[in-house]
Amino acid sequence: MVVIRADANSKIGMGHVMRCLSVADALLKRGEEVLFVTADDTPVPLLTKKGIPYCVLHTDYADMEAELPELWEVLRELPQGAESPDAALAQKNTSILVDSYYVTEKYLAALKKRITTIYMDDIYAFSYPVDMLINYNIYGEEMGYEKDAAFADTKLLLGTEYVPLREEFSAGAGYAQSRKELSAETENVTPAEDRLHQTAEQGRTADGGILITTGGSDSFNLAGQLLMEAMKYDALKEKEYHVVSGSLNPHIGELQALAQKHENIHIHCNVTNMAELMAESEVALSAGGSTLYELCAVGVPVIAFSFAENQERLVQTFVKRGIAQYGGNYRTDGNKMIQNTIAGLETLLEDKNLRTEYRKKARTLVDGKGADRIAEAIISGR
Structure with a gap:
């Protein structure tokens, strides 16, 4: 036992x-x-x-x-x-x-x-x-x-x-790999894995939307603040936003109110298909933590930020190794972190080559x- x-x-x-x-x-x-x-x-x-x-x-x-x-x-x-x-x-x-x-x-x-x-x-x-x-x-x-x-x-x-x-990530880490790259191992690719590869490709060639994940509790309502900041940008306010909210989030009512006001904002509670949701995303905005490794497994370009002491080293290491873009540290300057993250999102969405580079490095990190x-x-x- x-x-x-x-x-x-x-x-x-x-x-x-x-x-x-x-x-x-x-x-x-x-x-x-x-x-x-x-x-x-x-x-x-x-x-x-x-x-x-x-x-x-x-x-x-x-x-x-x-x-x-x-x-x-x-x-x-x-x-x-x-x-x-x-x-x-x-x-x-x-x-x-x-x-x-x-x-x-x-x-x-x-x-x-x-x-x-x-x-x-x-x-x-x-x-x-x-x-x-x-x-x-x-x-x-x-x-x-x-x-x-x-x-x-x-x-x-x-x-x-x-x-x-989680097991949903273990069947095929690096979902962003093209099916051409997998061709030498097609006999080992499960239908579920192949479907996720296709989903990832479709999500990133079209407008797959922006994934926002800020932890299970999000006591600072970072998701809400990021959404409000994004709505200030002409290039971002029409994008599709998918917010993953945990069961402990005290601000779920505020997020749902935003979703009612903006039809392009979608709130996902108690998610059971995280890998698939990630695979459909063009870019992710994520706090430091295990979610960063999940995003790597799926191959999603990410802007990472921290709001807790134990997250900053992880975020900084991801940035230094060219696996993620830095959004900031909410504990040291909350407003700056929110602004930098959304400004960085606009820049990243405009640079396909940079997104591809992040994706390649990310998917080699975990299997x-x-x-x-x-x-x-x-x-x-x-």
Whole structure:
């Protein structure tokens, strides 16, 4: 069994849960049992919809040390006949995958003493006492984990080959590749993948529209601000805009009001066909996060921006490597970020060659099989 400890709420968004769900799906495909453990019931509707077992601790997501007694109670649901909780954990061959910025050294060390412990990281806050560390980010191999003696016995999964995308992205990463490029492998192309390739080509040769994605909660209403700014441009106000809104977005009413006022604005809630929606887009405006890797898998030119501290390094690295255009940092200058992003959109739409260059670089970054690689590593590492 693999226990997955991750949270989602209006303050931290849905990103931690979503990427762990990708790993969970890969584990389930391999016959592994999975149990999600969350601090509160915010992710429950999503987990229920996907049919994944879960347990709610009813604790403070930001105080993880305090939850340890409740977590151990959950793990006591163990095979009969075990001599002790520790023996039962070993008998059940249990691992725990933790994905939270609120972990402490004490918390992880307590877990590691009793159970194989895996941590999903982005920021290298300290030397994590874990058995396996995952940092799939584009900068993951540059953070210096290998030089830290604390990780001498830790299995390190670093770099974009471990990006845990959902299964809809794994069938054919780089949907923007032409069918001519795929001709040598036509016997391996599924009908669904071929359809997405065609959709991507059609969306980018015609006016496929502009995709706006600002995270699961968007507490600053960035999507609304970007739309209002775009309506000021003669060259942009008639474009088709597709806004992906998460279930935790407190500004959904404002977005829907904009959509009622402008028939070229479309709001998509609780999207289940993200890859296809991306494939139909000409350009995307996206906050930093896992969505950037999804856009790469589909091959969508993107203008990236940040609104949280942990996003800026990712966005800057994408820009430096020529994979995305920079929109700005909302935390340092919100108005400038909104204005730069929309001004950049106008420029990018006018430059087909630049869009093609972004597309080529993006689709080489991920292959959509990262979740499978993580699942295999977890299973083989116990």
